[in-house]
Amino acid sequence: MSQVPPVASAPGDITDNDKLMAALAYFFSPLVPVIILLVDTMKIRPYQKYHALQSLGLFAATMLYSVVACVAYTACSFVTMGILAMCLWVIFLLPAIPFIYYTIIAYTRGQYFEIPVVTKFMAQQGWLTMP
Numbered sequence: 001m002s003q004v005p006p007v008a009s010a011p012g013d014i015t016d017n018d019k020l021m022a023a024l025a026y027f028f029s030p031l032v033p034v035i036i037l038l039v040d041t042m043k044i045r046p047y048q049k050y051h052a053l054q055s056l057g058l059f060a061a062t063m064l065y066s067v068v069a070c071v072a073y074t075a076c077s078f079v080t081m082g083i084l085a086m087c088l089w090v091i092f093l094l095p096a097i098p099f100i101y102y103t104i105i106a107y108t109r110g111q112y113f114e115i116p117v118v119t120k121f122m123a124q125q126g127w128l129t130m131p
Helices: 016-027 031-038 046-079 085-092 096-108 118-125
Strands: none
Touching: 016 031, 016 046, 016 096, 031 046, 046 085, 046 096, 046 118
16 A cells, blocks of 8 residues: 555645644644654645744743843843842733733634744745745
């Protein structure tokens, strides 16, 4: 019994499974995007692959933000002897907001969209092809 490789779908052929996997790629980043890019039946789906790559880019930007936020938090806490630390802990929750927003957009709209700085940077580097 021979297996026929699945055919990649047209950009307009976005299924509910594609939308679900794209949403999960943002919500459970970086685990689900890596799974999408490793599984043959998923990585040939353009919608899933696009959002998996974009989610990894957003995750990398979030990690960069976290390093900068950690340095700022430590410096401000040291200077104010811990008083400012009681207010600044919120800066570590801020990266969750874009992930939740893009999860909802990827599932409800079922369209390709751009994350303002991340998508353009990834496209310029050749990591992400715009549909």
